[in-house]
Amino acid sequence: MIKKINVGLIGAGFMGKAHVVAYSNMPKFFWPAPAVPVLKIVCDVEEEIAKEAKDRFGFEEAVTDWKAVVNNPDIDVVSICTPNDSHAEIAIAALEAGKHVYCEKPIASTHQDAKAMSEAAEKAAKKGIISMCAYQYRRVPALVLAKKFIDEGSIGEILNVRAQYLQSWSADPDSPLSWRFQKAIAGAGTLGDIATHVIDISQYLAGNISEVVSTVKTYINERPVQEGGVDLLGTVKLNGDVKKEPVDVDDEASFLVNFENGAVGSIEATRNAWGRNNFISIEVHGTKGSLIFNYERLNELQVMFADDPEDRKGFKTIYTGPAHFYGEVTWNIPGMNIGYGELKTIEAYEFIKSVVSGKQPSTSFAEGYKVDLVTEAVMKSSETKAWTKVGE
Template sequence: MTGGGELRFALVGHGFMGAAHSQALRVAPAFVDLPLAPVMATLVGRDVAATRAAADRWGWRSTAADWHDVLDDPEIDVVDICSPGSTHVEIAVAALEAGKHVLCEKPLANTVVEAERMAEAAASAAERGVFAMVGFSYRRVPAVTLARDVVRSGRLGEVRQVRAQYLQDWLVDADDPMTWRLDKSVAGSGALGDIGAHAVDAAQFVTGSAVTEVSGTLHTFVTERPLVDESVATSGLGGVAGSERGAVTVDDAAWFTARMEGGAIASVEASRFATGRKNAFRLEVSGSRGAVAFDLERPNELELLEVDGPDSGFRRVLVTEPEHPYVGAWWPAGHGLGWEHAFTHQLSDLVVALAAGRQPTPSFADGLRVQRVLDAVERSSGAGSVWTPVG
C-alpha cells in the first residue's frame, strides 16, 4: 500500500453506479473528517473515448481500458467494481490476490458458487490485512440505520413480521430495448438480484436475523424485447431499437415469503413492472411492543410506533438531527439528505475501516448470505414455490 495519507482508488465501470461512486469520492472528503484522503486515480472502461469523457466529467486523474492494468499499478490501493455482475468474481479475486482492497457493487456475484469463491478470497486476503466490502448502500441511509438501532435496542420487543417491497416500473413498456440487465448470463437475475437483493440485505441488517427458508415465485411478463447494437446494449446506456427481438432470460418480478432466525416471518416483493413506481423501497418491522417503517420516497423520515408510548399510532421521526446516524457531517438540523448521500456514507465507512486495519461491513461473507437467499428463491420458484432452505 502507498503512504502519504492517501487511499488511491481505481473504479471499474462508469455507468449509473460508476457515477454514484464517483460522486461519493468527490464529496466525502469535503464533509467527513477522514483518516486517509480518497484519491480518484484511475477510471477503467472498455470504450477509450467514453471513459476519457467520464473521467473528465467526474475528475479522475487517468484512464485505463483494461482492469488488469490497475492490478499491476503499485499506486492503486482500492479497486471499486461497478461493472456487470458477470465480471465481479474475476476482477475481485484477482484484485485481492494482487493486494488491493475491494469495494464491489451488489449483488456480490451471479451465482452462489461465484460468491463463495469471492468470500473465500476475501477471507484469505483479510489474513494479510487486505479487505473487501460489498456495496449495499441502503444500510447507510440515516433512517435505515436508525431503524436498525431501534430494533436492536429491544424497544420493539420480539420481532414477529418483516415486510419489504422494492418497486420500479422502468420495464413496463414491452417495446423498450434489451439491455445487459435482461440477460441472465451477464446480470445473473432480474428484479430479484437487482433490487430484491437490497430488500433482503436491509431486512437482515435491520433485524439482525438471517433468512433461513423461503417460498418464492419469479415471473417474466415480457419474454422478448427489441435488440440494439451489442456494444451499446452491453454498456447499459440504451440505444435505438431494431426490428429483431431477443429473449429476456431473467425475471421481471419476484415474490417470496421467508422464515427468519428467531421465528419471524418476512414477505418480500421486488418488481420492475410496478406501474407508477419509480424507485419505491419500503421496509416495515413489526414487534410485540412496537414497529418501525421506512419509505425511500420519504428518505428522511422513520415511522415509529411504541405500544408503551403515549399513543397507539405511528409517529414521524424526522431523521435530520446531528445525533442521528451520519447526519452530523452535513447541514443544520432539519435539512434533509438525498439518495446519493448513502454512497458518501458507504465510502466514508470504508475509508475509516481500512485506515484502522479492520474489516469493513458488509463483508463479502455478508454478500454471500444474501446470494444464498436469492438462490433459494430461484430454486423454490423452479420447484413450484415449495419451501426451500437457505444455505
Template sequence: MPAATTVDDRPAQPLRVAIVGYSFMGSIHAQAWTTAPRFFDLGPGVELVAVSGRDAGAAHAFADRFGIADVETDWRTLLTRGDVDVIDICTPGHLHAEIAIAALDAGIHVLCEKPLANTLEEAERMVAAAERAATQGVQAMVGFSYRRTPALAYAQRLVADGRLGTIRHIRAQYLQDWIVDPDFPLVWRLDAEQAGSGALGDLGAHIIDLVGFVTGQELTGVSALSSTFVTERPLPDASSGLSATATAATPRTGTVTVDDAVVFIGRTDGGALATFEATRFATGRKNAMRLEVDGSDGSITFDFERMNELEFHDHTLPAEEAGFRRILVTEPGHPYAGAWWPAGHGLGYEHTFVHEVADLARDLAAGRRPEPGFADGLRVQRILTAVAESAAANAGWVTLDH
C-alpha cells in the same frame, strides 16, 4: 498495494482508488469518493487515480468529468500500476468474481457492487479470496449502500435497543416501473449471462440484506414465485454486447432471460414471518423500497421515496397516545446526518454512497474489517439462490443453512 503507513499506523498519503466501470454505478461511486473527504474526517483523504472501461472514449469522458488523471481499457493493468490501494468494482455482475479475486490476490482492497456475484459458486470463491487477503491486512466490502440511509441505520438502532420487543412480522418491498413499456430495449440487466437474474438480484438483494441488517435475524427458509411479463424486447445497439440472439420471426428483438418480478415468503431464526416483493412492473413506482417491521412492543415503517422519514409506533404507550409518528431523521444525533446540513435539510440517494465509502476509508485506516463484508454478500447470495430454486419449483419450500 495498500498505502504505506507511518509509525502510528495512519496512512501517509491519500487512499488511492481506481474505479472499474463508468456508467450509472461508476458515476455515483466517483461522486461519492470525491465528496466524502469534504464532509467526513478521512485523514489524508482520497484520490481517484484511474478509471477502467472497455470504451476508451467513454472512459476518457468519465475521467474528465470527475477529474481522474488516468484511463485504462483493461482492468488488469490496475493490478500492476503500484499506485492503487482500492479497486471499486462497478461492472455488471458477471465480471465481479474475476476482478475481485485478482485484486485481492494482488494485495489491493476491494469494494464490489451488489449482488456480490451472479452465482453461488462465484460468491464462494470471492469469500475465499477475501479470507486469504484478510490475513495480509487486505479488506473486501460489498456495496449494500442502503444500509447507510440515516433512517434505516436509525431503525436498526431502535431494533437493537429493544424498542420493538419480539419481532413477529417483516414486510419488505422494492417497487420500480422502468421496464413496463414493452418497447423498452433489451439492456444488459435483462440478460442472464451478464446480470445473473432480474428484479431478484437487482432489487431483491437490497431488501434481503436490509431485513438482516435492521432486524439482526436470518431467513431459515423461503417459498417463491417469479414471472417474466415481457419475454421479447427490441435489441439495443449491437455494441452493447448482449448475449441474447434475435429470433427468425422477429429479427429486431431478443429474448428476456431474467425475471421481471418475484414474490416470496420466509421464516426467520427469530420466529418472525417475512414477506418480500421485488418488481420492475409496479406502474407509477420509481424507487419505492419499503420496509415494515412489527414487534410486540412497537413497529417501524420506511419508504425510500421519503428517505428522510421513519415512522415509529411505540406500543408501550397508553392507547390514547398510540399510533405511528413521523421521525424526521435529520438531527445531528441521527446516523450520518450530523456531517451534513442543519436539521430538516434532507439528504438524497447519492449520500448513501458517500457514507459507504467514508465508512470504508475509515475502516481501512483503522485496520478494521469493513461491513458488510463479502461473507455478508455470500449470505444474501445463498438466499437469492434459494429463492430462484423455489420459484423454479413453483413455490416449493427451500430450507436455508447459513
C-alpha cells in the same frame, strides 16, 4: 498531513459515476478525512467511455483492460462497478494483488462465485486487506435508527417483516435489452438487481433468512436491441425498425420467508410497476411495537410503541437530522435532508475509514454471500413450488 489513497475504478457506467461522486464528496463532508481518495485510473471495456470518464471526472489515466488497474503497484483501492458476471474474477485478482476492494452488489452472478469471493476476502483480511459489498441502504439514517430500536428491544421480539422494492423503468416493452436482462451476465433479473437490497435490509434488521417459498415471473419475454443500450435504465426512442432478442431473467420476484429467529416475512420486488420509480418499503412488527420506513420519505421513520398510553397510541414520525447517524457531518440543520448521493458518500467514507484503520466494514463479502444464498433459494423454490432451505 492527510493520507492519500489511489483509486482505480473498473466500470464507468451508472454505478461507476456513483462511486466517483462518493469518493469526491467524501472529504467535503467528512473532514478531517481518514484519507483523501485520488482518482488515478478509470477502466471500461468501451474505450470512448473510459476516455470520457477520464476527462469528465478527472482521472489521470484511462484503460480498457481491468488487469492494468489491478496489477498497477500505485493503486491502493479498486472499485468494481462492472456487470455482475465479472465481479468474482476482478475482485479475487485484486485481493490477491493486495488491493482493497469496494464491489457493487450483488456480490456475484452465481452463489458459487459469491462463495469464492467471500473466501478470498476472508483470506485477504488476515493480511489487512479490506473488502466491502455496496449495500448503501444500510446507511439510511432512518434504517440505522430502526436497527437501534430493534437492538435495544424497543419493539420487543420481531414477529414479522414486510419488504418491497418497486421500480418502473422496465415496465415499457421498448426498454432496450441490456446486460440486466441477460442471465449469463446478470445472474438474475429483478431478483439480483433490486430484491437483493431488501433482502439485505431485512437480514440487517431481523437476522438471517432460513427458508423461502417463491413465485418468479417474466412479463416481457423479448426486448429491442438498441445501440447504446448496454447500461440504459428505461425507455429510449427507437431508431426505426429494430430487432428483438429474448429476455431470460425475471421481471418480478415475490416470496415468503422464515427467519432463523422464528420471525416470518414477505418480500416483493419488480421493475415493472408503473408509477413506482424507486419505492422501498420496510415494515417490522414486534411484540411491543412496530416500525415503518418508506424510501420516498427517506428522512423519516414511523414508530409505534405498544406501551404508550391508550389515548396516545399510534404511529409517530421521527424526522432524521443532525442527531442521527452521520447527520452532523452531512447537512447539520434539521430538515435539510439527504438523498442517494449522500448515502453513497457515507458508504465510501465507511470503506476508506476501514482501509485506514484495518477494521473490516459492513457490508462484508460474507454478508453479500448470504444475500446471494437467499436469491439462490428463491430461484430453486420458484422451480419446485416448495419451501426451500437457504444454503442447501
